Amino acid sequence: MQELRLLDPDGYVVPEGRITITPTTEAKARADLRSLAHDHAVQWAFAGYDHRNYRIVTT
Template identity: 55%
Template structure:
């Protein structure tokens, strides 16, 4: 299965697509939302990006 972080505008955040197993999916999902989303949102804060508006697909 593949997981990717999706920004508030519906685009995949670069370099966040990861192939995972059922055993690692929850851990990767948590990492993307708690570590990567805040970093990416901080870079785009001037445009109103908020890490709470990201999702993993």
């Protein structure tokens, strides 16, 4: 099975940013991770984080 990981701008995996996927769940998982990136960036805005600098990688 594949896994999607959300990486912050520094390259670290965001807590709760790992989701095991199947072909039918990948689109929803990516949408959930984009939402998580936005929430995480808001939380860390004082450090200059921006949700556009997060990456989703497949492992």
